Amino acid sequence: MKLRKVSAASAAVLALALTATACGGDDKDSGSSGDGKKITIGIKFDQPGLGQKTPDGYAGFDVDVATYVAKKLGYTEDQIEWKESKSADRETMLQRGDVDFIAATYSITPERQEKVDFAGPYLLAHQDVLIRADDDKIKSPEDLNAAKLCSVTGSTSAQNVKDKLAPKAQLQPYPTYSACLPGLQNGAIDALTTDDSILAGYAAQSQFKGKFKLGGFKLTNENYGIGVKKGSDLKDKINKALEEMVSDKSWDKAVEDNFGPANYKNEPAPKIGDIKS
Structure with a gap:
């Protein structure tokens, strides 16, 4: 008799578990509605x-x-x-x-x-360049011919400028865009190039406010x-x-x-x- 009670209880627990699984599903929703948890x-x-x-x-x-x-x-x-x-x-x-x-x-x-x-x-x-705020020499893409241009490992932006617009630009290798900024600030490089939105984001950091400006060249869309x-x-x-x-x-x-x-x-x-x- 006792064995039958245990079996019945186990069956009830199993039924509840199956019901919860059917109703609850995965915590992660497909994103198509707000019914999921995240x-x-x-x-x-x-x-x-x-x-x-x-x-x-x-x-x-x-x-x-x-x-x-x-x-x-x-x-x-x-x-x-x-x-x-x-x-x-x-x-x-x-x-x-x-x-x-x-x-x-x-x-x-x-x-x-x-x-x-x-x-x-x-x-x-747009692809653009970031230069020092007091720079009055780089006014067009052609002016990059006499410039030291930051080239970031894994990025094609600087190479595109050299190949298509300024073949005499001097590419200076840096590991990241962030690493280019101190070099741009102290004159080790003259310009940094990538998307203007990304450049604006870097320039807007509190430690760099007022130190840089965008060239406004709109090199690509x-x-x-x-x-x-x-x-x-x-x-x-x-x-x-x-x-x-x-x-x-x-x-x-x-x-x-x-x-x-x-x-x-x-x-x-x-x-x-x-x-x-």
Whole structure:
């Protein structure tokens, strides 16, 4: 008799466990609604002004855009899990489902569109140069012919300038963009080149305010989009959120908050699907 009672109790426990599993599922939601407990978003952790991990949390324009989008999808800030998305890892992270979407200075290109889908664009950036605030010699890309140009390992920006615009530029190798800034400040190099939004983010740091300026050369168009897994229904939902961010002026505030100190002359908010070549 006692054995039968134990068996009945065990059966009841098993039934409850199966019910909970069927109703609860995985903690991680697909990102298509706010019913899940969290949403995982990929950002850069090392780009001031765009995506940076700080002692106080995460900050930057990409972070502000991603947070706004997440809220429109039904998530609160404490339901967001931030994950570092290095440039070389972004497509793989989306394809594996490591993140729900990525906002990480992610330029929309035909090659990338074969692997992932993009919402946006949400920012039109350009390759530019950062020079000292008192520099009066570099006024055009051609003036870089007589300049020492920071070349960052793994980046093609400086090499592109040398190949296409200023063949006599002297490329000076540095490990990171951050490492270029002291050299630019003390005259070891004359210019640093990458996307103007990234340069503005570096220049806006408190220790560099007023020391640098952008050349304003607009050497290329870089259409930043939000990457999602191929075929994801998130694309349309994120596009709608981005349109709302522009219409309610939250986009303008995010630009001013993150790039204002560098006097960044940003382009107007791009229209969804309008990719500048």
